[in-house]
Amino acid sequence: MTVLRFSKNSAPIKLFTRAAVALVAVLSISCSGRNVHKNLTEDVRVLVREWTLPTQNKLAISGDRGVEYSGIALFENTVIFGSRANGLTSMYPQLQRVRWELPIQGGVYSELTVEKSKLYFGGGDGFFYCVNPENGKVVWKYELRDIHVSKPTVVGGRVFVTTSADTVYAFDAGTGKWLWHYKRRTQSNSTIRGASSPWADNQEVLVGMSDGFLINLSVADGQLKWERKLHWGNKFTDVDAHPMVENQIIYVASYDGAFYALKRQSGDVIWKQDLGGVKRPIVEETRILFSSSDGTVYALQKTNGKILWQFEVDSGVPTELAVSDNQIFVGSSFQYFYVLDRGTGKALYRMNIGYGSGFATAPVWDSARSRVYALSHGGNLMSFMPRSKSSLPTGIRGATDPYL
Numbered sequence: 274m275t276v277l278r279f280s281k282n283s284a285p286i287k288l289f290t291r292a293a294v295a296l297v298a299v300l301s302i303s304c305s306g307r308n309v310h311k312n313l314t315e316d317v318r319v320l321v322r323e324w325t326l327p328t329q330n331k332l333a334i335s336g337d338r339g340v341e342y343s344g345i346a347l348f349e350n351t352v353i354f355g356s357r358a359n360g361l362t363s364m365y366p367q368l369q370r371v372r373w374e375l376p377i378q379g380g381v382y383s384e385l386t387v388e389k390s391k392l393y394f395g396g397g398d399g400f401f402y403c404v405n406p407e408n409g410k411v412v413w414k415y416e417l418r419d420i421h422v423s424k425p426t427v428v429g430g431r432v433f434v435t436t437s438a439d440t441v442y443a444f445d446a447g448t449g450k451w452l453w454h455y456k457r458r459t460q461s462n463s464t465i466r467g468a469s470s471p472w473a474d475n476q477e478v479l480v481g482m483s484d485g486f487l488i489n490l491s492v493a494d495g496q497l498k499w500e501r502k503l504h505w506g507n508k509f510t511d512v513d514a515h516p517m518v519e520n521q522i523i524y525v526a527s528y529d530g531a532f533y534a535l536k537r538q539s540g541d542v543i544w545k546q547d548l549g550g551v552k553r554p555i556v557e558e559t560r561i562l563f564s565s566s567d568g569t570v571y572a573l574q575k576t577n578g579k580i581l582w583q584f585e586v587d588s589g590v591p592t593e594l595a596v597s598d599n600q601i602f603v604g605s606s607f608q609y610f611y612v613l614d615r616g617t618g619k620a621l622y623r624m625n626i627g628y629g630s631g632f633a634t635a636p637v638w639d640s641a642r643s644r645v646y647a648l649s650h651g652g653n654l655m656s657f658m659p660r661s662k663s664s665l666p667t668g669i670r671g672a673t674d675p676y677l
Contacts, residue, residue, distance in 0.1 A: 309587045313611075313623035317676035320612050320622050320645070321658045326369060329358050329652035340650045344634030346385035346392065348406040352637075354648055355381025355394060363409060366639075366646065366656055373409035377402075384424035384470075384634065386432075391446065393432055395422035401434060401442070403449055413449030417442070423468040424515070429475050431492070435468040439482050443495060453495035457482050467551060470515040472523075479523060481512025487525055487540065501540030504530035515553035524561060526550045532563060534578065546578035552593040552635075562601065564591040570603060572618055582618035586611065593635035595645065600659060602645050604632030610647060612659075626653075 315322075343355025351372055353363045360377035364370060379397025386393045392406040397420045403412040421437035432446040439457035444450060469481030477498060478490040485504030490497060504510040504527040516525040522543065523535040529549040535542055548565040555562040560581060561573040570591050572581040589607030596602070600621070601613040608631055612622035626649055636647040645657040660676075 307588045309585060310620055310623055313620050315624045316622050317674070318660055320624075321660060321676050322624065323644075323656045323658050324369060325656075326364075326654045327652065328354070328356055328362065328648075328654050340633050341648050341652050342383070342633050343381045343394070343648075344384045345637045345646050345648055345654075346387045346406075347637060347639055348387050348392070351406070352639075352646055352654075353385060353387070353392065353406060354654060355383070355385060356652055357382065357397065358652070360396075361392075361394070361404065361409065363406065366644065367642070375404060375409040375411070379420060382420050383422045386425040386427060388427035388432075388446070391427075393425040393427065393434075393446075395420065395425075395434065401425075401444075403432075403446070415442075415444060415449055415451065421468060424470040426471045426473050428473040429492070431473070433471040433473050433478055433480075435471060435480055437468050437483075439468075439484070441471060441478065441480055441490065441495065443478075443492075455488075455490055455495040455497070457484065457486075457488070467511075467513045469513050470553070472516040472518055474518075479516045479518065479525075481514060481516065481525065481527070483511045483513070485510035485512060485527060485530070487512055487516065487523070487535070489540065499540050501535060501542075503527040503533055511551070513551040517554055517556050519556050524554050524556055526552075526554070526563070526565075528566060532565075532573070532578065534575075544578040546573060546580070548573075552591075555594055555596060562594055562596070564594055564603065566590055568605075570594065570601070570613065570618070584611075584613055584618050584620060587623075589631055592632050595636040595638040597638050597640070597643075597645075597659065602636045602638065602647075602657075604636060604647055604649075606633060607631040610636075610655075 346353045351363045352366045355361055357380035361375040363372040377396045382397055383395035392404040395401050399418045400414040401417050402414045405412055419436040419438055423435040425432050425434045427446050430446050432444050435441050441455045443452040471478050471480040481487050486500045486502050488500045503512050509528045511528040514526040516523050521537045523537050526532040528551055531545040532548045533545045550565040552564040559575050561575055563571050568586050568590050570584045586605040587609050589605040592604045594601055594603050599615050601615050604610045610624045613620055630650045636645050638645055647655045
Protein backbone atom coordinates (compact mmCIF):
# COMPACT_ATOMS: atom_id res chain seq x y z
CA MET A 274 0.00 0.00 0.00
CA THR A 275 1.32 3.47 -0.89
CA VAL A 276 2.36 5.70 2.03
CA LEU A 277 1.86 9.46 1.56
CA ARG A 278 4.15 11.92 3.35
CA PHE A 279 3.61 15.68 3.66
CA SER A 280 5.93 18.53 4.54
CA LYS A 281 4.96 20.66 7.54
CA ASN A 282 5.41 23.73 5.31
CA SER A 283 3.20 22.47 2.53
CA ALA A 284 0.65 25.18 1.68
CA PRO A 285 -2.26 23.19 0.28
CA ILE A 286 -2.28 20.84 3.29
CA LYS A 287 -6.09 20.57 3.45
CA LEU A 288 -6.32 19.59 -0.20
CA PHE A 289 -3.63 16.95 0.13
CA THR A 290 -5.17 15.63 3.35
CA ARG A 291 -8.55 15.18 1.68
CA ALA A 292 -6.90 13.43 -1.26
CA ALA A 293 -5.01 11.15 1.10
CA VAL A 294 -8.17 10.25 3.00
CA ALA A 295 -9.96 9.48 -0.25
CA LEU A 296 -7.07 7.32 -1.52
CA VAL A 297 -6.79 5.44 1.78
CA ALA A 298 -10.54 4.78 1.70
CA VAL A 299 -10.35 3.36 -1.82
CA LEU A 300 -7.33 1.20 -0.98
CA SER A 301 -8.98 -0.01 2.23
CA ILE A 302 -12.01 -1.19 0.27
CA SER A 303 -9.84 -2.97 -2.31
CA CYS A 304 -7.79 -4.67 0.41
CA SER A 305 -10.68 -5.96 2.50
CA GLY A 306 -13.13 -7.52 0.04
CA ARG A 307 -16.85 -6.99 0.33
CA ASN A 308 -18.29 -5.82 3.61
CA VAL A 309 -21.95 -6.82 3.49
CA HIS A 310 -22.42 -7.11 7.25
CA LYS A 311 -20.84 -3.85 8.38
CA ASN A 312 -22.55 -3.87 11.76
CA LEU A 313 -21.65 -7.46 12.60
CA THR A 314 -18.85 -7.54 15.18
CA GLU A 315 -16.54 -9.89 17.03
CA ASP A 316 -18.98 -9.94 19.95
CA VAL A 317 -17.42 -11.55 23.03
CA ARG A 318 -20.89 -12.06 24.47
CA VAL A 319 -21.40 -14.66 21.72
CA LEU A 320 -17.96 -16.21 21.15
CA VAL A 321 -14.44 -15.79 22.54
CA ARG A 322 -11.34 -16.82 20.64
CA GLU A 323 -9.22 -18.55 23.28
CA TRP A 324 -6.04 -19.14 21.27
CA THR A 325 -4.55 -19.37 17.79
CA LEU A 326 -1.76 -21.83 17.06
CA PRO A 327 0.33 -21.55 13.85
CA THR A 328 0.86 -25.09 12.53
CA GLN A 329 2.93 -24.54 9.38
CA ASN A 330 6.70 -24.27 9.56
CA LYS A 331 6.99 -24.20 5.78
CA LEU A 332 4.80 -23.99 2.70
CA ALA A 333 4.10 -27.16 0.77
CA ILE A 334 4.72 -25.39 -2.53
CA SER A 335 6.92 -22.37 -3.13
CA GLY A 336 4.78 -19.27 -3.57
CA ASP A 337 1.63 -21.10 -2.43
CA ARG A 338 -0.57 -19.58 0.26
CA GLY A 339 -0.62 -22.98 1.95
CA VAL A 340 -4.39 -23.52 1.85
CA GLU A 341 -5.29 -26.41 4.16
CA TYR A 342 -7.91 -28.88 2.91
CA SER A 343 -7.66 -31.62 5.53
CA GLY A 344 -9.56 -30.17 8.47
CA ILE A 345 -9.96 -31.47 12.00
CA ALA A 346 -11.05 -34.70 13.71
CA LEU A 347 -11.72 -35.29 17.41
CA PHE A 348 -10.51 -38.32 19.33
CA GLU A 349 -11.08 -38.57 23.08
CA ASN A 350 -9.33 -35.53 24.58
CA THR A 351 -7.27 -34.69 21.48
CA VAL A 352 -7.62 -32.72 18.25
CA ILE A 353 -6.11 -34.30 15.12
CA PHE A 354 -5.49 -32.27 11.97
CA GLY A 355 -3.72 -32.70 8.66
CA SER A 356 -1.26 -30.29 7.09
CA ARG A 357 0.08 -30.00 3.56
CA ALA A 358 3.51 -29.23 4.96
CA ASN A 359 3.82 -31.44 8.02
CA GLY A 360 1.54 -34.46 7.62
CA LEU A 361 -0.63 -35.42 10.59
CA THR A 362 -0.59 -33.95 14.10
CA SER A 363 -2.42 -34.86 17.30
CA MET A 364 -2.53 -32.37 20.16
CA TYR A 365 -4.15 -31.72 23.51
CA PRO A 366 -6.18 -28.54 22.90
CA GLN A 367 -6.49 -27.60 26.56
CA LEU A 368 -2.71 -27.77 27.03
CA GLN A 369 -1.81 -26.75 23.46
CA ARG A 370 0.76 -29.53 23.44
CA VAL A 371 1.52 -32.04 20.70
CA ARG A 372 0.70 -35.67 21.51
CA TRP A 373 2.23 -37.19 18.38
CA GLU A 374 3.16 -36.37 14.79
CA LEU A 375 3.14 -38.50 11.64
CA PRO A 376 5.25 -36.95 8.85
CA ILE A 377 3.93 -37.79 5.37
CA GLN A 378 5.67 -36.90 2.14
CA GLY A 379 3.42 -34.44 0.35
CA GLY A 380 1.39 -33.79 3.52
CA VAL A 381 -2.35 -34.44 3.88
CA TYR A 382 -5.04 -33.08 1.56
CA SER A 383 -8.06 -35.22 2.41
CA GLU A 384 -10.52 -34.85 5.26
CA LEU A 385 -10.15 -37.16 8.25
CA THR A 386 -12.53 -39.80 9.62
CA VAL A 387 -12.25 -41.39 13.08
CA GLU A 388 -14.25 -44.57 13.63
CA LYS A 389 -13.82 -47.24 16.33
CA SER A 390 -10.33 -46.17 17.39
CA LYS A 391 -9.07 -45.95 13.82
CA LEU A 392 -8.24 -42.84 11.78
CA TYR A 393 -8.65 -42.92 7.98
CA PHE A 394 -7.43 -40.39 5.40
CA GLY A 395 -5.67 -39.92 2.08
CA GLY A 396 -2.03 -38.79 2.08
CA GLY A 397 -0.21 -36.44 -0.26
CA ASP A 398 2.04 -39.36 -1.20
CA GLY A 399 -0.85 -41.10 -2.98
CA PHE A 400 -1.52 -43.68 -0.24
CA PHE A 401 -4.75 -44.22 1.68
CA TYR A 402 -3.99 -44.61 5.40
CA CYS A 403 -5.41 -46.26 8.48
CA VAL A 404 -3.69 -44.92 11.61
CA ASN A 405 -3.99 -45.61 15.34
CA PRO A 406 -5.15 -42.26 16.80
CA GLU A 407 -3.66 -43.17 20.18
CA ASN A 408 -0.06 -43.06 18.99
CA GLY A 409 0.01 -42.12 15.29
CA LYS A 410 1.28 -45.53 14.18
CA VAL A 411 0.26 -46.70 10.70
CA VAL A 412 -2.02 -49.76 10.89
CA TRP A 413 -2.19 -50.25 7.12
CA LYS A 414 -2.00 -48.29 3.90
CA TYR A 415 -2.98 -48.81 0.28
CA GLU A 416 -1.57 -47.08 -2.78
CA LEU A 417 -4.30 -45.12 -4.62
CA ARG A 418 -1.90 -42.95 -6.66
CA ASP A 419 -4.18 -39.96 -6.11
CA ILE A 420 -3.67 -37.20 -3.55
CA HIS A 421 -7.20 -35.80 -3.88
CA VAL A 422 -9.61 -38.20 -2.23
CA SER A 423 -12.90 -37.82 -0.39
CA LYS A 424 -13.56 -37.98 3.30
CA PRO A 425 -13.70 -41.73 4.07
CA THR A 426 -16.93 -43.43 5.15
CA VAL A 427 -16.84 -46.39 7.53
CA VAL A 428 -19.86 -48.73 7.75
CA GLY A 429 -20.24 -52.40 8.67
CA GLY A 430 -16.53 -53.13 8.91
CA ARG A 431 -15.82 -51.58 5.51
CA VAL A 432 -14.26 -48.24 4.60
CA PHE A 433 -15.27 -46.48 1.38
CA VAL A 434 -13.43 -43.64 -0.34
CA THR A 435 -13.68 -41.84 -3.71
CA THR A 436 -10.75 -40.45 -5.69
CA SER A 437 -10.72 -37.40 -7.96
CA ALA A 438 -10.39 -39.86 -10.87
CA ASP A 439 -13.99 -41.01 -10.20
CA THR A 440 -12.99 -44.32 -8.67
CA VAL A 441 -14.78 -45.68 -5.60
CA TYR A 442 -12.84 -48.11 -3.38
CA ALA A 443 -14.03 -50.50 -0.67
CA PHE A 444 -11.56 -51.91 1.88
CA ASP A 445 -11.79 -54.06 4.97
CA ALA A 446 -11.63 -51.39 7.68
CA GLY A 447 -9.49 -53.49 10.01
CA THR A 448 -6.96 -55.08 7.67
CA GLY A 449 -6.95 -52.83 4.60
CA LYS A 450 -7.75 -55.74 2.31
CA TRP A 451 -9.02 -54.55 -1.08
CA LEU A 452 -12.64 -55.68 -1.53
CA TRP A 453 -13.64 -54.00 -4.80
CA HIS A 454 -13.47 -50.78 -6.76
CA TYR A 455 -15.76 -49.08 -9.25
CA LYS A 456 -14.19 -46.96 -12.01
CA ARG A 457 -16.38 -44.39 -13.75
CA ARG A 458 -15.64 -43.71 -17.42
CA THR A 459 -16.14 -39.95 -17.37
CA GLN A 460 -15.68 -37.45 -20.16
CA SER A 461 -16.19 -34.22 -18.25
CA ASN A 462 -14.63 -31.20 -19.98
CA SER A 463 -13.87 -29.41 -16.71
CA THR A 464 -13.98 -30.40 -13.08
CA ILE A 465 -13.44 -28.90 -9.66
CA ARG A 466 -11.03 -30.14 -7.02
CA GLY A 467 -12.40 -32.85 -4.78
CA ALA A 468 -14.51 -35.99 -4.71
CA SER A 469 -17.85 -37.03 -3.23
CA SER A 470 -17.69 -38.72 0.15
CA PRO A 471 -19.77 -41.92 -0.12
CA TRP A 472 -22.90 -42.57 1.91
CA ALA A 473 -23.30 -46.26 2.74
CA ASP A 474 -25.26 -48.81 4.73
CA ASN A 475 -25.20 -52.61 4.65
CA GLN A 476 -26.89 -52.76 1.23
CA GLU A 477 -25.69 -49.91 -0.97
CA VAL A 478 -23.26 -47.06 -1.53
CA LEU A 479 -24.38 -43.67 -2.85
CA VAL A 480 -21.73 -41.39 -4.36
CA GLY A 481 -21.52 -38.46 -6.77
CA MET A 482 -19.40 -38.38 -9.93
CA SER A 483 -17.74 -35.55 -11.86
CA ASP A 484 -19.90 -36.24 -14.93
CA GLY A 485 -22.99 -34.99 -13.07
CA PHE A 486 -24.41 -38.36 -11.99
CA LEU A 487 -25.32 -39.75 -8.59
CA ILE A 488 -24.74 -43.51 -8.62
CA ASN A 489 -25.94 -46.37 -6.43
CA LEU A 490 -23.51 -49.28 -5.98
CA SER A 491 -23.93 -52.65 -4.31
CA VAL A 492 -22.00 -52.91 -1.03
CA ALA A 493 -21.21 -56.55 -1.73
CA ASP A 494 -19.38 -56.19 -5.05
CA GLY A 495 -19.53 -52.55 -6.24
CA GLN A 496 -21.89 -53.31 -9.13
CA LEU A 497 -23.95 -50.39 -10.44
CA LYS A 498 -27.61 -50.60 -9.34
CA TRP A 499 -28.88 -47.29 -10.76
CA GLU A 500 -27.70 -43.82 -11.72
CA ARG A 501 -29.40 -40.42 -11.86
CA LYS A 502 -28.13 -37.41 -13.80
CA LEU A 503 -28.29 -34.29 -11.61
CA HIS A 504 -26.52 -31.75 -13.81
CA TRP A 505 -27.24 -30.94 -17.46
CA GLY A 506 -24.86 -28.05 -18.12
CA ASN A 507 -21.42 -28.02 -19.76
CA LYS A 508 -19.40 -26.33 -17.01
CA PHE A 509 -18.43 -27.87 -13.65
CA THR A 510 -20.88 -30.76 -13.81
CA ASP A 511 -19.44 -32.30 -10.63
CA VAL A 512 -21.53 -33.95 -7.96
CA ASP A 513 -18.90 -33.73 -5.21
CA ALA A 514 -21.29 -33.27 -2.30
CA HIS A 515 -21.78 -35.95 0.33
CA PRO A 516 -25.29 -37.45 -0.02
CA MET A 517 -27.44 -37.77 3.10
CA VAL A 518 -30.26 -40.27 3.49
CA GLU A 519 -33.24 -40.16 5.84
CA ASN A 520 -36.57 -42.00 5.67
CA GLN A 521 -35.77 -43.39 2.21
CA ILE A 522 -35.05 -39.90 0.80
CA ILE A 523 -31.64 -38.83 -0.56
CA TYR A 524 -30.56 -35.20 -0.14
CA VAL A 525 -27.66 -34.13 -2.38
CA ALA A 526 -26.40 -31.20 -4.48
CA SER A 527 -24.51 -30.80 -7.74
CA TYR A 528 -21.85 -28.09 -7.81
CA ASP A 529 -23.45 -25.37 -9.94
CA GLY A 530 -26.70 -27.16 -10.64
CA ALA A 531 -29.35 -27.79 -8.00
CA PHE A 532 -30.06 -29.28 -4.58
CA TYR A 533 -32.20 -32.43 -4.81
CA ALA A 534 -34.48 -34.63 -2.75
CA LEU A 535 -34.60 -38.06 -4.46
CA LYS A 536 -36.35 -41.36 -3.86
CA ARG A 537 -33.77 -43.75 -2.51
CA GLN A 538 -34.91 -46.87 -4.38
CA SER A 539 -35.04 -45.31 -7.85
CA GLY A 540 -33.32 -41.92 -7.74
CA ASP A 541 -36.50 -40.23 -8.99
CA VAL A 542 -36.77 -36.52 -8.18
CA ILE A 543 -39.15 -35.50 -5.37
CA TRP A 544 -38.19 -31.82 -5.46
CA LYS A 545 -35.22 -29.66 -6.40
CA GLN A 546 -34.04 -26.16 -5.56
CA ASP A 547 -31.63 -24.21 -7.79
CA LEU A 548 -28.83 -24.07 -5.22
CA GLY A 549 -25.54 -25.75 -6.09
CA GLY A 550 -22.71 -26.78 -3.83
CA VAL A 551 -20.28 -29.46 -2.66
CA LYS A 552 -21.01 -29.47 1.07
CA ARG A 553 -22.68 -32.07 3.26
CA PRO A 554 -26.17 -30.88 4.28
CA ILE A 555 -27.42 -31.10 7.85
CA VAL A 556 -30.78 -32.86 7.88
CA GLU A 557 -33.00 -31.84 10.79
CA GLU A 558 -36.52 -32.88 11.74
CA THR A 559 -38.26 -30.36 9.48
CA ARG A 560 -35.41 -28.47 7.79
CA ILE A 561 -32.19 -28.87 5.85
CA LEU A 562 -29.22 -26.60 6.53
CA PHE A 563 -26.98 -26.20 3.52
CA SER A 564 -23.96 -24.16 2.36
CA SER A 565 -24.24 -23.25 -1.31
CA SER A 566 -21.54 -22.38 -3.83
CA ASP A 567 -23.39 -19.09 -4.45
CA GLY A 568 -21.94 -17.75 -1.18
CA THR A 569 -25.03 -18.31 0.96
CA VAL A 570 -26.12 -20.51 3.87
CA TYR A 571 -29.72 -21.71 3.49
CA ALA A 572 -32.38 -23.33 5.64
CA LEU A 573 -34.74 -25.31 3.38
CA GLN A 574 -38.14 -26.79 4.13
CA LYS A 575 -37.61 -30.53 4.19
CA THR A 576 -40.85 -31.46 2.44
CA ASN A 577 -40.61 -29.17 -0.60
CA GLY A 578 -37.24 -27.35 -0.62
CA LYS A 579 -38.77 -23.93 0.09
CA ILE A 580 -36.23 -21.41 1.40
CA LEU A 581 -37.00 -20.58 5.05
CA TRP A 582 -34.09 -18.22 5.62
CA GLN A 583 -30.71 -17.41 4.09
CA PHE A 584 -27.44 -15.76 5.11
CA GLU A 585 -24.95 -14.40 2.59
CA VAL A 586 -21.27 -14.36 3.59
CA ASP A 587 -19.34 -11.17 2.87
CA SER A 588 -16.87 -12.75 0.44
CA GLY A 589 -16.03 -16.16 -0.94
CA VAL A 590 -18.10 -19.27 -0.29
CA PRO A 591 -19.16 -20.75 3.06
CA THR A 592 -17.61 -23.89 4.48
CA GLU A 593 -19.56 -26.91 5.59
CA LEU A 594 -21.50 -26.12 8.75
CA ALA A 595 -20.89 -27.12 12.36
CA VAL A 596 -23.76 -26.84 14.82
CA SER A 597 -24.32 -26.78 18.56
CA ASP A 598 -27.76 -26.93 20.17
CA ASN A 599 -28.42 -23.25 19.48
CA GLN A 600 -25.81 -21.97 17.05
CA ILE A 601 -24.34 -22.52 13.59
CA PHE A 602 -20.61 -22.04 13.02
CA VAL A 603 -19.32 -21.37 9.52
CA GLY A 604 -16.23 -19.92 7.88
CA SER A 605 -15.93 -18.32 4.47
CA SER A 606 -13.21 -19.05 1.94
CA PHE A 607 -12.22 -15.41 2.22
CA GLN A 608 -11.55 -13.49 5.41
CA TYR A 609 -14.41 -14.16 7.87
CA PHE A 610 -15.72 -16.57 10.52
CA TYR A 611 -19.40 -16.38 11.58
CA VAL A 612 -21.88 -17.52 14.19
CA LEU A 613 -25.58 -17.73 13.30
CA ASP A 614 -28.63 -18.45 15.40
CA ARG A 615 -29.57 -22.04 14.55
CA GLY A 616 -33.30 -21.39 14.72
CA THR A 617 -33.63 -18.15 12.80
CA GLY A 618 -30.39 -17.80 10.82
CA LYS A 619 -29.78 -14.39 12.39
CA ALA A 620 -26.10 -13.43 12.28
CA LEU A 621 -24.66 -13.05 15.79
CA TYR A 622 -20.91 -12.77 15.30
CA ARG A 623 -18.25 -12.08 12.67
CA MET A 624 -14.47 -12.28 13.03
CA ASN A 625 -12.08 -10.92 10.41
CA ILE A 626 -9.06 -13.25 10.27
CA GLY A 627 -7.19 -11.16 7.72
CA TYR A 628 -7.25 -10.20 4.07
CA GLY A 629 -6.56 -13.12 1.75
CA SER A 630 -7.09 -15.76 4.41
CA GLY A 631 -10.18 -17.80 5.17
CA PHE A 632 -11.28 -21.41 5.57
CA ALA A 633 -11.48 -24.34 3.15
CA THR A 634 -12.71 -26.94 5.64
CA ALA A 635 -15.51 -26.99 8.17
CA PRO A 636 -15.15 -25.92 11.78
CA VAL A 637 -15.68 -28.69 14.33
CA TRP A 638 -17.97 -28.54 17.36
CA ASP A 639 -16.59 -30.36 20.42
CA SER A 640 -19.68 -30.99 22.54
CA ALA A 641 -17.68 -32.63 25.35
CA ARG A 642 -15.71 -29.44 26.02
CA SER A 643 -18.12 -26.89 24.49
CA ARG A 644 -15.48 -25.61 22.10
CA VAL A 645 -15.30 -24.83 18.38
CA TYR A 646 -12.08 -25.54 16.44
CA ALA A 647 -11.23 -24.20 12.99
CA LEU A 648 -8.19 -24.50 10.71
CA SER A 649 -7.53 -21.52 8.43
CA HIS A 650 -5.96 -21.35 4.96
CA GLY A 651 -2.57 -20.50 6.41
CA GLY A 652 -2.65 -23.39 8.87
CA ASN A 653 -3.70 -21.39 11.93
CA LEU A 654 -5.57 -23.66 14.35
CA MET A 655 -8.10 -21.69 16.39
CA SER A 656 -10.09 -22.52 19.50
CA PHE A 657 -13.31 -20.67 20.30
CA MET A 658 -15.49 -20.74 23.40
CA PRO A 659 -19.19 -19.96 22.94
CA ARG A 660 -20.70 -17.81 25.69
CA SER A 661 -23.91 -19.01 27.27
CA LYS A 662 -26.33 -16.70 29.09
CA SER A 663 -25.25 -18.25 32.39
CA SER A 664 -21.63 -17.19 31.76
CA LEU A 665 -22.51 -13.53 31.21
CA PRO A 666 -22.71 -10.95 34.04
CA THR A 667 -25.96 -11.32 35.98
CA GLY A 668 -26.62 -7.64 36.54
CA ILE A 669 -25.43 -7.74 40.15
CA ARG A 670 -24.00 -4.41 41.16
CA GLY A 671 -20.29 -4.32 40.45
CA ALA A 672 -20.34 -7.38 38.18
CA THR A 673 -18.33 -6.96 34.99
CA ASP A 674 -17.63 -9.11 31.95
CA PRO A 675 -13.89 -9.98 32.04
CA TYR A 676 -13.82 -10.40 28.24
CA LEU A 677 -15.00 -6.84 27.74
